[in-house]
Amino acid sequence: MSDVILTNLEHIPGKQVTTHLGLVQGNTVRAKHIGRDIASSLKNIVGGELHAYTELLTDSRQQAVDRMVEAAEEMGANAVVNIRFSTSSVSAGASELYVYGTAVIVD
Amino acid sequence: MMSFLLSVGWPILLLLIGWMFGRIKIRNHRTRLDRFETDLKQIRLHNVKYKGTNNDANMTAHMLNASLVLSIDVFQRFLATLTQLTGGEHCNYTDLLDRGRRDALIRLKTQAKNLGANDIYNIKIQSASIGAGKGIEILAYGTAIKST
Numbered sequence: 001m002s003d004v005i006l007t008n009l010e011h012i013p014g015k016q017v018t019t020h021l022g023l024v025q026g027n028t029v030r031a032k033h034i035g036r037d038i039a040s041s042l043k044n045i046v047g048g049e050l051h052a053y054t055e056l057l058t059d060s061r062q063q064a065v066d067r068m069v070e071a072a073e074e075m076g077a078n079a080v081v082n083i084r085f086s087t088s089s090v091s092a093g094a095s096e097l098y099v100y101g102t103a104v105i106v107d
Numbered sequence: 108m109m110s111f112l113l114s115v116g117w118p119i120l121l122l123l124i125g126w127m128f129g130r131i132k133i134r135n136h137r138t139r140l141d142r143f144e145t146d147l148k149q150i151r152l153h154n155v156k157y158k159g160t161n162n163d164a165n166m167t168a169h170m171l172n173a174s175l176v177l178s179i180d181v182f183q184r185f186l187a188t189l190t191q192l193t194g195g196e197h198c199n200y201t202d203l204l205d206r207g208r209r210d211a212l213i214r215l216k217t218q219a220k221n222l223g224a225n226d227i228y229n230i231k232i233q234s235a236s237i238g239a240g241k242g243i244e245i246l247a248y249g250t251a252i253k254s255t
Contacts, residue, residue: 005168006169006170007168007169007170007250008170008229008231008248008249008250009156009157009168009228009229009250010156011159012168013157013159013163013166013167013168013252014163014164014165014166014167040241040242041241043178044178044180044181044241044242045121045124045125045128045180045181046124046125046128046129046132046180047125047128047129047132047133047177047178047179047180047181047183048129048132048133048136048177048178048180049175049176049177049210050176050177050178050241050242053176053237053241053242053244054174054175054176054244057174057176057237057244058174061172061174061246083170083248084231085172085231085233085246085248086233087233087235087237087244087246088235089235089236089237095235095237095244
């Protein structure tokens with residue numbers, strides 16, 4: 001577990017932002033394997049939550065966050081503020097998970 | 108005759124299965140949402156930014172995010188296609204997204220509860236269609252503020 005503080009607020013309670021280091025971002029494009037796709041199609045008949053997709057997107061989003069944190073650490077940041085997520089469909093079976101924020105140094 | 112019955116029968120059978128199980132699933136989902144919403148009443152959600160208090164030195168921030176992918180059953184999708192002919196509100200999708208958002212917020216609240224936080228600030232909710240319209244993903248995120 002990284003000790004970089006993450007928040008989607010503009011500042012961190014109880015801490016002072018001393019340096020702005022600029023935008024950091026992480027992304028990943030994922031597709032699930034065919035077996036799960038078929039299972040989801042069957043699930044689609046009765047509706048409800050598609051757990052395979054939920055899990056996939058949660059994992060992928062975590063990966064995007066990890067990449068962003070890595071970029072922030074490289075810049076020497078100890079926090080990322082004002083984080084935003086975005087999801088987009090890039091092709092029929094794949095989605096892009098994108099996360100961005102501002103790397104800062106706080107004390 | 109037999110092949111005609113088979114070719115017409117399959118889609119109708121699928122629609123029937125979708126209609127029966129879909130209804131049960133939606134009812135169960137609503138019941139579960141109601142129960143969790145009552146259980147998690149004490150967690151306050153704010154979609155404004157955290158303004159800060161005098162006690163800020165004792166506060167810590169934790170980024171939370173929760174998402175889920177929901178889909179409607181084939182019967183409702185069939186009805187939605189019919190709605191497309193006449194226009195008007197897609198009630199099934201309205202309901203689906205409503206349940207999805209409630210569920211995402213409940214998951215967010217559960218995470219806050221596990222952390223021991225009572226407030227989540229700057230909540231953003233967004234949805235995206237995934238898997239070529241197979242499902243709709245609903246994402247909710249925010250920052251939990253907890254006093255240490």
